[in-house]
Amino acid sequence: MDNQRNLLLAVGLSFLLILGWDAAMRYFYPQASTASETEQVDPVAQPATASAPGDSANIVSGGATAEAGTVDLAQALASPERVRIDAPRIEGSINLVGALVDDIELKDHRQTVDKDSGPVQLFAPQGTDRQYFAQFGWVGDGVALPDARTQWGADGEVLTAETPVTLSWDNGEGQTFRIRFAIDDNYMLTASQSVSNSAGGPIVVRPFGLINRDASSASPDQWIVHSGPMGAFGETVEYGPDYDDLAEEGTFAPEGGAADWIGFSDIYWLSALVPEEGVATTPGYRSLGAETYRADVIYAPETVAAGGSSNRTTRLFAGAKESVVLDAYEAAGIENFSRAIDWGWFRWFERPILTLLRYLFDLVGNFGVAIILLTVIIRGLLFPIAQKQFASMAAMKAVQPKMKAIQERYKDDKQKQQQEIMKLYKEEKVNPLAGCLPLLIQIPIFFALYKVLILAIEMRHEPFFLWIKDLSAPDPAKILNLFGLLPFDPPGFLGIGILAVLLGITMWLTFKLNPSAMDPVQQQIFNIMPWVLMFVMAPFAAGLLLYWVTSNLLTLAQQSYLYSKHPQLRAAAEKQKADQAAVKARDQAREGKS
Template sequence: MDDKKNIVLAVILTALILFGWPYIANHFFPAANPPATKVEGGKETPAPQPGADPAADSPGAIRDRALVLKEGPRVPIRTPKLTGSINLKGARIDDIVLPTYSETIAKDSPAIRLFSPSGTQDAFFAGFGWQGEGLKTPDNNTVWTAEGTELTPTSPVTLRWDNGAGQTFEIRYTVDQNYMISAQQKVSNSGAGAIGVKSYGYVSRTGIPHDPDTWTIHIGPMGVFNGAANYDVNYKDLDKGPSTQSFQSTGGWLGFTDKYWLSALVPDQKEAFAGQFRKGAGTQYQADYSLPPVMLAPGKAVTQTARLFVGAKEVKTLEAYQDAGIPLFDRAIDWGWFYWFEKPIFALLHWLFEHIGNFGVAIICLTFVVRALMFPVAQRQFASMAAMRAVQPKMKALQERYKDDKPKLQQEMMALYKREKVNPLAGCLPIFLQIPIFFALYKVLQLTIEMRHQPFVLWIKDLSAPDPLHILNLFGLLPFTPPAFLGIGVLALLLGISMYFQFKLNPAQMDPMQQQVFAIMPWVMMFIMAPFAAGLLVYWITNNCLSMAQQWWLYKRHPQLSAAPAK
């Protein structure tokens, strides 16, 4: 009767895990990247990814981007990591492409486009300007005069405009080798009276990124105010109201963070500024800041400098800017609560990749390092297993003697553990230690652009995406793609098999219910892990194989572990 009850409980538990896990995962864990490839007719081809960037070219564009870019005078931008142009009408930076990153893994894939002019699909742009009372300031229709033909790391560009009332406005743009554009804003007053003027900067975007904002990865408005990173504002908050979220800070920055890309305004770090996130018409959003007003006497000038970061969230690049004085700039990557642990995992994994050249092999090597560090813990685990195995006959006797008196049985079992100096929970320690490591690797694979589109071997062309080779459609021979829940790939199957044999090496559990749960757990985990990034499965499979090798070696050293328990 008890066996039937245990079987029913095991089946119910399995069903709850299988059917309840997708809802938990959707809430707490972001989905892996879309597969970089698809398998059709048994052939693997690059998969289209319309959501690869926040301003991808689309047939449904409001206006053709190429035509819009030709409409007004422009100054080209050219650096090793940025190409694009500045629109002299409005002095807008509204054309930015990242030539070192592609939308897909296809050879002819277009480069990632971050900024796009107003009037095009998913318009996204930034600019700097001034406000003043009783003062004619440049606006979106102002056509500036450029001094300089191209903005490069070695050739700055200065934009000038005279309002005809005695004030001259200048923006001197410079750019570094990475993604930072500096804007030196200067106002000269040659009029008869004093003027009050304050400078500002803004980033405006239309549309919401395709990547979802989740509990573990923030995507949307973000800033650092008064020495603290703020992830509290998202697009839904601005949609529901209030439509403006304001912040006061001395030093810091603000902008929009996507999964891999960042557009951020960095005011002068010594100045107090008022920052805001705003909701406009439709799906228009803006991040902006303004500095306190400055009174400018006749014959005087004022110069203020701000910066605009527009590019990829490369860990080392963000850290370099942070070391140069931008506070918490590496928090543009939402590392979360385990920042202190995830950064070392990333650093080690990236170091291994730089020396090996393949991220899949680097993940395998990382697994070896983790297992080596945990070897002493595993030794204690096996010692505990040996002790538990030795006392199994006594435990059986107690269970038979007090089978009708559960409180007395628990009391006697605890006394037995104390008398024999064994800890039934000691064997669980390695499992608990693996959880933060696994979660850190999960976050690294999901967050860091260094993992994006990184191939491994054979059909694994993107370790941050799920395994594209599905068993249920006979590896692409059948003309359908299974849903994520049933998309069992080769890696997921290997994971289930490796877990099965690993559990088979463990001593049998005293509790039949636990033994039945362990028997079905590998196949439950196979379904749960199938939609996750391939890199996570590579890590787990390698870890299982090393665990089996370690168990085999310890069984050779301690034969009593594999021997049948004494009667």
């Protein structure tokens, strides 16, 4: 009866674990909001860190005021007052009204797993449902400055990696403002802002750069990876604040002082301003209301003498968080730029995993196969440890009679009993923790692969075979909707796919082959655990389940091989299990008679 009660308790706790896990996943992995905002955005707002109201008059949130989602993207981009961008990895345009970089598509990354879905639209004009853009300009007092309604002229029609384009505007008071845009072969634009003063007296201006975005289209912020405001200040990278905190506080000034870079991060995408090195700046974030936020960099005031000029250069990264590209920019002088990917504490281990996966992918051309090969390599490296584990288990079986004798002899003195058992371990050279070592080593490997599958854009939309079209997404072949035949998507832990079922089966088989015999309650728990994990792991990335299933299959093969090398271990385990079955049958018979 006690065993049955314990079994029911284990089943109940397992069910609560599944429900709790699903609730936690929904809390920490919320769905991104797709609702349009109806509040108006103030076109003029004080910068998050400006000290004087007059300094903010020309730092604006965009061109003409418009409600988010009220402007059609195609209509907004059809304006002839644009300079086209056609770079190796970026295409789009710059709006000559306001000199806004508000149209950027990423040529090498498509919107969905569908190959015909078109490139990712990273930047989009104000008023569209994906409002996201950058602006460069000046603030100051006593001088006519360009703003978001200014019509700029351009000396070219197309910005390419070989042909920069300069925008210019004459205020009619003796000052000419210019912004020279250049772009490299990846995702970096360079904006060189200059002011020429031909008037009779000096002027004082502060150049600035800003990024404005509507967060309703942002990827959700998760406990394992930050999505939102991000930047490098001093010697640290700040993954925060999140959008909710910024909306509540209104403004945020980083503690690290001057920015190495500042912007907004999604799981796969990044927009960041990189100020001119060695020049004093004031960085900050600001909530503009209606889920609209801004990151800005404002330079120190500059006095432009009569007949003189002033120049400042700010770079704008707008693209994919590809680790190789970010590493190259960091090597070129942008501090901590590689940490725009939120690897966390284990980046020293996750980066080699990604490097090895990329190398294997280059060999076989399929990331699913690369994950399988990675699993084989890891299990191969751990095989000597597994051999020692089985040898230790065999030794533990050999000393079982002596341990039972010690336990019986010192049953009334637990301290002496433990001392004698430890002495026995030392004399027989037995390590009771050896069986835990492979599992402990697997934990950081598993976590590292989990992070890589979430963060590495190389895994995004990468197929395996048959029904698995995206290794970074959950298994789409779910049993409850008959593998997609029924028109609904099972929620959370009920979305059990083929890989999750294979995970449960292979884990159950590994437990059945476990060389250590357990008491009845432990046996019941281990019989339930694989099916609990089947539910728990169902929402995870298909690539992670592929790794675990492959690891379980290799464990089965490994256990079968090592059993052949240690037949006494199998015999002892089978004998102990048979004895336990006999005791259980005898107890049941006694209960039946009573």
